[in-house]
Amino acid sequence: MILNNHHKLYLSHALTSWVDRSFEFASYLLISKIYTSSLLQSSVYGLTTTLAALVLSNQIGNWINILSRLNTYRVTLLVQKISIVVSTVLFYYLFVLNTNNNDGNVKDSSRTLHGSSNGLYAVIIVLGCTLKLSFIGNSIAIEKDWAFIISEGHLEVLLPTMRRIDLVCKTVSPIFVGFLLAAPSHLIATIVICAWTTVSAVVEYILVSQIHNDVPALHSRTPYTPPTPTTSATPTESEHQEQEEEASAPVSLREYIHHKTFLITLSVGMLYINVLSFGGTMTSYLTMIGYSNSLLGIMKAVAGIMGVAGTYAQPLLSKRIGNVRTGLWSIWQLSLTLSLVLIAIANKAHDTPTTTSVLLFGGVAASRLGLWMFDLAESLILQEYTSSSHITSITGWQYSMCNLFDLLQYVLTIVWSDPAIFVVPASISVGVVVAAAGVYTGFVWKDRGHLLHHIKLK
Known part of the structure; x- marks a missing residue:
């Protein structure tokens, strides 16, 4: 069977997503196993990595515009895989070190062990x-640049498929990791994890190199214009020069704030102040209150299935009411379902364990439907409303926006690090998600002039 470039891109994206999602889930499980009494350590990890992304995401977007496409991919791939392999080894050593310290099986002094543990964790x-930075760079390059060129500007099929691949990896990898970490020996x-990461790196590089060789448009750094009947196939030298100058001019913060997509990206960013997902913080919290790794893996898989369903539901709904109004319906669905999760946490002491678990896991799973519908709708709107010469820079600013609010999520759980008062950051999260829905509603009103439209769903 000969793979075409779309299939090669899908396979490469699947390998990248699998490794990243597996390590993301494993890292927070290991942190919660090593530091069992507080959310502080997992929050510090999330805070620091998110802060790095916040400060440098826009620079990465601009850097991608300068470096050749293949070299960009090579650098991000190499940094990403090396970081995972070395981190995995250090996590194992840190786990052994802390286990031996707790069992009293080492001769070192407690102070020496504590210093070694902190040094490894740093x-x-x-x-x-x-x-995180390499993954951001890889995502911007592949999803916003390579995919657009390979599909010749037609992302309606390619982008939803890549989202589904990402969600399938989110669905299956936590189950795999949960049972893997349940093994007698870490x-x-x-x-x-190290072996799979290494093999994945080799296969990904081969696939993407083949795509690069097959698509001549990827060899140039000039902004790509999809071919149309009225578009010249060979731009003149002066047109090339103008395109190169346009490509090298990044979007400033002022320009980004006044861009017509700003309110959309703001609403997306606000969704990141959300501890009520199966991310690192909530995974640590649920582990501390007694849920097993295997159960969390299964529940995260159920949530992932709902997300996959969202990627199928979004195109169907968009055909009826368009991407903008699909985003409106989906973000309000997200707000309502997360409210159920908050109710479960707030009433945990009074409700039966079964009621709490159904509301908690059911609410989180249902919220993934709205979240991924909104995510896909927002990506298509951003691509539609942004010129190809500015898309990577605008996306860089969006990543910075998202990481700013993601940073605040970890601040919440650093301030309220006791699992017994998790209801406080949970309440703030729901409030901000509702506010994000309000911001997006404002964008819809500004863009469309109305919120509801008389179109019957058939």
């Missing part, structure tokens, strides 16, 4: 920063 945090998990 290195893991630094590697987490490089991993050495097995370390070997498997």
